[in-house]
Amino acid sequence: MIGLVAAALAGSLCAWLGFAPTGWWWFPYFGLAVLAALLARSRGIVRGALLGFAFGLGYFMAGVSWVRVSMNEFGGMPLALAWLSAALFCAFLALYVALACAVTAWAMGGRRRPWRALPFALVFAAAWTLSESLRAHLFTGFEWLALGSSQLGPFAPSPLAAIVGQLGLSAWVAVVAGYLGGAAAVADTARARWWVLARVVPCLFVSGWLSLLHPAEWFTEPVGPPLSVSLVQGNVAQSMKWEPAKFIDTVERYGRLVQASRGALIILPETAYPAPLSRLPPEALEALRRHAVDRGGNVLFGVPQVDGGRFHNAAVTLGVDPAQQYRKVHLVPFGEYMPLRGPLAWFYANLNIPMSDFTAGERVQSPLAVGGQHLGISICYEDAFARDVRRTLPEATLLVNLSNDAWFGHSAAAEQHLQLAQMRAIESARPMLRANNTGVTAIVDERGRLSARLPGFAEGVLEASVQGRRGATPYVRFGDWPMWLAALAILAHAALRRRRDGRQGS
Numbered sequence: 001m002i003g004l005v006a007a008a009l010a011g012s013l014c015a016w017l018g019f020a021p022t023g024w025w026w027f028p029y030f031g032l033a034v035l036a037a038l039l040a041r042s043r044g045i046v047r048g049a050l051l052g053f054a055f056g057l058g059y060f061m062a063g064v065s066w067v068r069v070s071m072n073e074f075g076g077m078p079l080a081l082a083w084l085s086a087a088l089f090c091a092f093l094a095l096y097v098a099l100a101c102a103v104t105a106w107a108m109g110g111r112r113r114p115w116r117a118l119p120f121a122l123v124f125a126a127a128w129t130l131s132e133s134l135r136a137h138l139f140t141g142f143e144w145l146a147l148g149s150s151q152l153g154p155f156a157p158s159p160l161a162a163i164v165g166q167l168g169l170s171a172w173v174a175v176v177a178g179y180l181g182g183a184a185a186v187a188d189t190a191r192a193r194w195w196v197l198a199r200v201v202p203c204l205f206v207s208g209w210l211s212l213l214h215p216a217e218w219f220t221e222p223v224g225p226p227l228s229v230s231l232v233q234g235n236v237a238q239s240m241k242w243e244p245a246k247f248i249d250t251v252e253r254y255g256r257l258v259q260a261s262r263g264a265l266i267i268l269p270e271t272a273y274p275a276p277l278s279r280l281p282p283e284a285l286e287a288l289r290r291h292a293v294d295r296g297g298n299v300l301f302g303v304p305q306v307d308g309g310r311f312h313n314a315a316v317t318l319g320v321d322p323a324q325q326y327r328k329v330h331l332v333p334f335g336e337y338m339p340l341r342g343p344l345a346w347f348y349a350n351l352n353i354p355m356s357d358f359t360a361g362e363r364v365q366s367p368l369a370v371g372g373q374h375l376g377i378s379i380c381y382e383d384a385f386a387r388d389v390r391r392t393l394p395e396a397t398l399l400v401n402l403s404n405d406a407w408f409g410h411s412a413a414a415e416q417h418l419q420l421a422q423m424r425a426i427e428s429a430r431p432m433l434r435a436n437n438t439g440v441t442a443i444v445d446e447r448g449r450l451s452a453r454l455p456g457f458a459e460g461v462l463e464a465s466v467q468g469r470r471g472a473t474p475y476v477r478f479g480d481w482p483m484w485l486a487a488l489a490i491l492a493h494a495a496l497r498r499r500r501d502g503r504q505g506s
Helices: 001-019 027-041 045-065 067-074 080-110 118-140 158-184 190-198 201-210 215-219 246-257 282-294 380-384 387-389 414-426 474-478 479-506
Strands: 220-222 227-233 264-266 296-305 308-320 326-327 368-370 373-379 399-405 434-437 442-444 449-455 460-466 467-473
Touching: 001 027, 001 045, 001 380, 027 080, 027 118, 045 080, 045 414, 067 080, 080 118, 080 282, 080 479, 118 158, 118 467, 118 479, 158 201, 158 215, 158 387, 158 414, 158 474, 215 220, 215 414, 227 434, 227 442, 246 282, 282 296, 282 308, 296 368, 308 368, 308 373, 326 467, 373 380, 373 387, 380 387, 380 399, 380 414, 387 414, 399 414, 414 434, 414 442, 414 474, 442 460, 449 460
Parallel strands: 227 264, 264 296, 373 399, 399 434
Antiparallel strands: 220 467, 227 460, 296 308, 308 326, 368 373, 434 442, 442 449
16 A cells, blocks of 8 residues: 555656656656656556556646646536546546556566566566557547656756657656666665665766757758747637627737737737637738738638538638648547547536537648748647647648647646647757747747747737758657657567566476
């Protein structure tokens, strides 16, 4: 029981301190090392799965239980039921960690002698990597709190993401933590345990050395002249956004902010206009277009679109270049569409989310050609998924995300979302422009660093100049395949060793 409590506490602290807004990038090494040490000392697959589930439940409850805000404050669900739904969601996510630990425990079984720290670490990291990848894909996926996305900041190995991606960083953290935890588990004296702790220093030194790398310059180069951009943050309260009586106020607010914008590319947030494009006042659209043309540029804004009775969450351009559009592909379950309506009837009966019946756009859509650049568009949490952003590459020279994190109030969601966007910038070696209704509206450079941002929950326009880039990093070319193959090879080798040891034991 004490072990399960320790695992849950380690998971909670790992998410709370290791990710934004705290952002202690080094802490996940220690938090995950606790899980690894408990796992290395445990016996049996069931015990391993329970330890993983306890860690995962603490990890996700501390990190993403803010999902209850959208259900309760904006979806009308009773608070107790919203918390129950959030807890069930976190418990489901914890199953992925339980799976990783069960696989590790299984691979450890059947050996006639204790595992050494390094083989244990490799198996633990391989199982973690594959389970995290499974979480990113199964049931449309949920990539939030991916371990690699914590690795941002001074002396963090984040530049390596241009080569191995976010998943590769997750594997790195899991290898180091697994080695520390595995070595600590077999240390039988206080001096040996301190020696294990001392091994953290060279690991973090390696991370610091990796932070000096600049893969963006290795694999990509500037293209075209710098582009002046204006990112608009309307700060429209989520509780008022879909109120018909406030519609004109919203249109006028964005009209005023656009008129105050000086960039050749003006970007508004996701569903900035909370009504289908066909129903927007023609004079408001003409004012947007005219201002963009007067500046020799374009305006890009989020708006619902209706096509043959189907609604799309879209981004549309107006200005000197031909009008273009992007329709969101990766929809948010329970927010933009409602899966399993029969089994989850009790859930939907207590939830009222506006515009929750969108249709996904075509999977392959060309980047938008605007202002001499090619924009790789993502809407809402699409930039949390590396595979969604990679669809536009290497053709896209700039990455653009339109979001509305007002759904989650003043929780950590917006800052965590920004971390994921920073990873997409590093992986692709391209700037990321983010226009968010209440924040974080920001510009991330090709190294994943914040160039500029607006304060949250404030109306404003972020003015800047950005440089597009062309070329393809190794991660853009190969994606997660190298990490998948390496993890599978490690587990296959462990399985063969387990089988051989079992035969020798018999």
